[in-house]
Amino acid sequence: xxxxxxxxxxxxxxxxxxxxxxxxxxxxxxxxxxxxxxxxxxxxxxxxxxxxxxxxxxxxxxxxxxxxxxxxxxxxxx
Numbered sequence: 396x397x398x399x400x401x402x403x404x405x406x407x408x409x410x411x412x413x414x415x416x417x418x419x420x421x422x423x424x425x426x427x428x429x430x431x432x433x434x435x436x437x438x439x440x441x442x443x444x445x446x447x448x449x450x451x452x453x454x455x456x457x458x459x460x461x462x463x464x465x466x467x468x469x470x471x472x473x
Contacts, residue, residue, distance in 0.1 A: 420428025
């Protein structure tokens, strides 16, 4: 449990630092301050779409099992 808290804190710190760098780049009117997050987001959406497609393509579908009805079940009284 302790390790997950440390990782969580590092993630929070990282997001704060990236946010500060983004705002600093915007303040300097730097083109890359907008381009890099847009590129990362776009590639992230593409990766998500690829993952969904890959999962659908490689998932094996099992044939449905026949349902048991009264006619197909053996009667113990017979």
